[in-house]
Amino acid sequence: MGKSTNITWHDQTVTKQQRRENNKHHSCVLWFTGLSGSGKSTVANAVAKRLFDDRINSYVLDGDNIRFGINKDLGFSEEDRKENIRRIGEVSKLFVDSGQVVLTAFISPFREDRDKVRELLNEDEFIEIYIKCSLEACEARDPKGLYEKARQGIIKDFTGISSPYEEPNNPEIVVDTEENSIEECVELIVNYLKDKNFYIAE
Numbered sequence: 001m002g003k004s005t006n007i008t009w010h011d012q013t014v015t016k017q018q019r020r021e022n023n024k025h026h027s028c029v030l031w032f033t034g035l036s037g038s039g040k041s042t043v044a045n046a047v048a049k050r051l052f053d054d055r056i057n058s059y060v061l062d063g064d065n066i067r068f069g070i071n072k073d074l075g076f077s078e079e080d081r082k083e084n085i086r087r088i089g090e091v092s093k094l095f096v097d098s099g100q101v102v103l104t105a106f107i108s109p110f111r112e113d114r115d116k117v118r119e120l121l122n123e124d125e126f127i128e129i130y131i132k133c134s135l136e137a138c139e140a141r142d143p144k145g146l147y148e149k150a151r152q153g154i155i156k157d158f159t160g161i162s163s164p165y166e167e168p169n170n171p172e173i174v175v176d177t178e179e180n181s182i183e184e185c186v187e188l189i190v191n192y193l194k195d196k197n198f199y200i201a202e
């Protein structure tokens with residue numbers, strides 16, 4: 001329970017369903033999870049571009065950007081990582097309620113935290129996308145130089161090096177960025193959405 005007691009939920013006059021009908025597409029969360037450097041931001045932005053071109057309202061919530069703003073009070077302790085994901089989950093739910101597709105690009109290493117977000121949403125509203133890439137390949141890419149700093153001990157609790165990453169047990173989609181090009185990853189994800197009738201391209 002929260003800290004406030006004298007609060008009452010006020011229903012929206014325009015419903016989620018009406019917004020979806022107006023937009024002519026379903027609204028949902030595409031929850032990207034994977035190691036640092038696996039390609040979450042790259043693939044999420046490429047999918048968002050594709051959705052944009054097809055007139056689907058979408059928005060990317062990305063790791064560091066969120067920590068610059070809404071979550072700037074949070075660090076990387078276990079408790080803060082949990083709170084980080086919880087808030088992102090709640091924000092994502094608002095996007096879904098507003099009739100949009102929200103793509104989230106966070107390492108989100110713990111199964112329990114991701115499952116809690118899943119529980120916030122309806123079954124067809126949470127699509128977990130595992131961005132699969134070996135630690136070796138992520139470390140070789142090291143686009144932000146973070147693995148090098150983690151190996152030197154400059155960054156503590158770094159996922160994959162000094163903090164665990166828990167692979168999803170039953171993700172809706174798995175894309176392997178060592179096997180597939182960025183375009184192939186986008187195709188896989190968009191085809192999933194089309195198959196589920198989320199996505200009505202003109």
Ligand SMILES: Nc1ncnc2c1ncn2[C@@H]1O[C@H](COP(=O)(O)OP(=O)(O)OP(=O)(O)O)[C@@H](O)[C@H]1O
Binds near residue numbers: 141
């Ligand atoms: N098939 C592919 N899909 C995605 N990225 C790829 C692929 N092949 C190579 N890359 C490269 O891998 C890197 C992935 O970096 P990106 O910033 O997207 O990772 P991330 O998962 O968002 O990491 P972080 O958790 O640190 O934000 C980029 O430099 C990208 O160009």
Ligand SMILES: [Mg+2]
Binds near residue numbers: 041062
């Ligand atoms: Mg990223």
